[in-house]
Amino acid sequence: MSEITKKCGVLFDLDGVLLDSEGLYSIFWAQMDQDYPTGIDNFADYIKGFHLNRIMNYFDREEDRQVILAKLLEYEREMRYEFFPGAMALVRQLRQLGIPMAIVTSSDHKKMQSLYSQHPEFPTLFDHIITGDMVAKAKPDPYCYLMGAKLIGIDISDCVVVEDSRNGLLAGRAAGARVIGIATTMSAEAVRPLCDLTVDTIADLTIELMFNGA
Numbered sequence: 001m002s003e004i005t006k007k008c009g010v011l012f013d014l015d016g017v018l019l020d021s022e023g024l025y026s027i028f029w030a031q032m033d034q035d036y037p038t039g040i041d042n043f044a045d046y047i048k049g050f051h052l053n054r055i056m057n058y059f060d061r062e063e064d065r066q067v068i069l070a071k072l073l074e075y076e077r078e079m080r081y082e083f084f085p086g087a088m089a090l091v092r093q094l095r096q097l098g099i100p101m102a103i104v105t106s107s108d109h110k111k112m113q114s115l116y117s118q119h120p121e122f123p124t125l126f127d128h129i130i131t132g133d134m135v136a137k138a139k140p141d142p143y144c145y146l147m148g149a150k151l152i153g154i155d156i157s158d159c160v161v162v163e164d165s166r167n168g169l170l171a172g173r174a175a176g177a178r179v180i181g182i183a184t185t186m187s188a189e190a191v192r193p194l195c196d197l198t199v200d201t202i203a204d205l206t207i208e209l210m211f212n213g214a
Contacts, residue, residue: 008211009154010094011145011177012126014105016164016185017202018087019115021079022048028075029055036064048185049165051106051138076111081118084184086203091125093207100152102128104144104161109133127152139167142175149175160210162202169194180210 016022026044033043038058040046047055052072056065094101105112109131116123123129128151130144137143149156161172164185172179173194181195182202192198197212199205 007154007158009100009102009149009152009159010210011102011104011148011152011159011161011172012091013161013163013165013168014103014107016048017162017182018083018091018103020082020084020184022164022185024079028072032059032068032071036061036068049106049139049167051132051135052108053132054138073110076114079114081115083119084202086201086205088125090202090205090207095125097207100154101126102130102148102152104130104148106132106139139165140170140174142171145172145175145177149177162205162210163195164191166190166194180205 012018015025026048029044029047033040036059040058043058047058056068059065059068091101103126112129112131128148130148130151132138135144135147145159145161146156149159152159156176159175159177161168161175161177161179162182163169163172163179164182166186169179169181169191179195179197181191181198182205183191183198183200188198188200197209199209
């Protein structure tokens, strides 16, 4: 394990990987699509992993977008942020081993502040936290993961990306990382072709599995 800790890093997506929040967002966006129809079938599922700016482009009227953004901000303030079982135990184990880690999320700074208010220790566990409003190109572009690898000082080929959404998995693969897919947002069958390893939940993920072959 000492050899692994010297050269490898981990880049975590947030929602659907560490945070059990995708279902809550699905409820919100399904309601927004009902109130302000986009014409896209299964809109809440279609946009999973998208940057907020891209999601808002599906609503035609600027006044509607402003109302939706205000509703989202209020929704996120009231949301209870719960971690998946085993998620933070894995993060703390990686931290104890000295493995560099970053969060790479499409969520914006305001949402993250709501998370920190409920879990003040969360940002102290990571070397960097990259939010959607910090990146020039959103997932599935690899930019965010290449940025994450650079910030933690580990070559992307020596990084493990942990993702759940199609766009996130594609971004990790395009970046050149070892990609682990968590089958929380999509089925294991849908995740499997897009990654190097698939697990049903993050509780099934061990450090040995993460760095197998590293």
